[in-house]
Amino acid sequence: MTDRGLASTQPGKFWVCPECDLLMNRRAIPHQHEAHCPRCQSLIVSSKRHSIEWTLALGIAGLILFFPANLFPILTLTTLGLSQSETIFMSVTALYDSHLYAVSALVLMSAIVVPLMKLLLMTYLSGCLLFHKPAPLLSWAMRSYQQLDSWGMLEIYMLGILVSIVKLVDVADVTPGIGLYSLTGLIIVTLLTSTQLDRHRFWRRIEQLERR
Amino acid sequence: MQHSALTRGIIICHCCEKPASIKQDGQTCPRCGTHIHRRKRHSIAYTWALLLASMIMLIPANLLPIMTFKSLGKGDPATIMQGVLQLLEHDMLGIALVVLTASIIIPVLKVVGLIILLLTVQLGWTTNMRQKMLMYHFVEWIGRWSMLDIFVVAILAAIVQLGSLASVTGNTGATAFAAAVIFTMLAANCFDTRLIWDKHLEKLEVFP
Numbered sequence: 001m002t003d004r005g006l007a008s009t010q011p012g013k014f015w016v017c018p019e020c021d022l023l024m025n026r027r028a029i030p031h032q033h034e035a036h037c038p039r040c041q042s043l044i045v046s047s048k049r050h051s052i053e054w055t056l057a058l059g060i061a062g063l064i065l066f067f068p069a070n071l072f073p074i075l076t077l078t079t080l081g082l083s084q085s086e087t088i089f090m091s092v093t094a095l096y097d098s099h100l101y102a103v104s105a106l107v108l109m110s111a112i113v114v115p116l117m118k119l120l121l122m123t124y125l126s127g128c129l130l131f132h133k134p135a136p137l138l139s140w141a142m143r144s145y146q147q148l149d150s151w152g153m154l155e156i157y158m159l160g161i162l163v164s165i166v167k168l169v170d171v172a173d174v175t176p177g178i179g180l181y182s183l184t185g186l187i188i189v190t191l192l193t194s195t196q197l198d199r200h201r202f203w204r205r206i207e208q209l210e211r212r
Numbered sequence: 213m214q215h216s217a218l219t220r221g222i223i224i225c226h227c228c229e230k231p232a233s234i235k236q237d238g239q240t241c242p243r244c245g246t247h248i249h250r251r252k253r254h255s256i257a258y259t260w261a262l263l264l265a266s267m268i269m270l271i272p273a274n275l276l277p278i279m280t281f282k283s284l285g286k287g288d289p290a291t292i293m294q295g296v297l298q299l300l301e302h303d304m305l306g307i308a309l310v311v312l313t314a315s316i317i318i319p320v321l322k323v324v325g326l327i328i329l330l331l332t333v334q335l336g337w338t339t340n341m342r343q344k345m346l347m348y349h350f351v352e353w354i355g356r357w358s359m360l361d362i363f364v365v366a367i368l369a370a371i372v373q374l375g376s377l378a379s380v381t382g383n384t385g386a387t388a389f390a391a392a393v394i395f396t397m398l399a400a401n402c403f404d405t406r407l408i409w410d411k412h413l414e415k416l417e418v419f420p
Contacts, residue, residue, distance in 0.1 A: 093371035098382035160363030
């Protein structure tokens with residue numbers, strides 16, 4: 001067992017599958033290729049071309065779309081001359097008015113706060129990495145992004161909108177607003193960000209910047 | 213030849229996946245500043261606790277009404293299942309199936325899946341490992357989609373506010389349901405999949 005000593009003195013020369021703990025020799029991954037664990041098939045590295053540039057561009061696009069998606073009505077309901085519009089924040093206040101305080105806080109977090117935080121963190125982080133600016137809180141930003149990742153639920157909110165439209169078809173006329181189109185764009189941007197993000201490259205760049 | 217990194221003296225950071233020597237177990241990661249542990253700490257106990265909590269919350273979530281749809285002054289509070297049945301009455305089979313899947317089938321499947329994974333680790337089962345990994349990834353990915361019903365209640369409560377003509381309010385079942393979903397998501401996060409493979413690797417390395 002000669003590699004035992006080697007492995008523990010040079011941990012950087014190896015890859016470890018985060019899902020099944022398989023030890024592998026580290027090797028270079030060409031752009032646009034993925035490395036999967038030979039044993040459990042989990043994704044180990046996904047190398048993207050221009051990952052940092054893409055993330056910055058998508059982050060800025062997301063921030064631009066975030067405001068119309070939240071300020072303009074998503075749906076408008078009209079029946080017998082009465083009409084009512086809805087924004088994401090109004091669904092939070094409606095739950096609050098129904099005395100469901102915990103649930104309204106959860107919707108506020110998962111549909112407004114977390115998506116905004118994710119966009120801000122990614123724009124800040126990829127901006128600093130792109131211009132090689134050693135800035136404070138870089139590793140904190142990346143860590144927070146990873147932790148927040150699964151708590152942003154805009155795509156599920158979107159499915160909720162579709163279910164609501166179908167439920168209301170019999171009751172009244174439902175018309176989509178500018179908010180709905182912006183929200184669709186925002187969801188596409190968010191999904192693209194998570195596919196274009198090369199986590200390993202981001203962490204390596206953060207390490208280089210913080211060492212200076 | 214397959215080796216477990218742990219038996220070769222290597223551990224990795226949970227957060228940034230930087231490899232480290234086993235001597236750094238319990239110290240902070242030099243790259244991201246989180247504590248490095250060889251395995252997620254108390255993974256089995258935390259997962260069981262959160263899973264039990266979500267199983268308990270699923271009972272009120274299904275028995276209590278989640279919303280009241282009032283039209284021209286008529287309408288009673290409805291539970292999740294009654295909501296699905298109402299959709300069926302209006303001949304909306306597709307959407308009824310979506311709601312049924314997201315709100316009833318997925319939460320139950322998630323609980324069953326996590327119980328199987330926990331028993332796998334605790335009883336040392338070493339068969340069908342890849343299927344179990346697939347099951348874990350499925351449970352982890354699908355968990356958030358159960359929030360669908362909560363968002364539907366939120367959207368309807370916001371938009372259907374036409375005074376006495378039609379109105380929607382949320383009811384306490386929604387809190388229980390949201391709690392059940394959150395607990396299963398946290399339970400899946402606490403589970404360390406490497407524990408499934410540890411036994412398997414022990415056998416491989418003892419009998420190469």
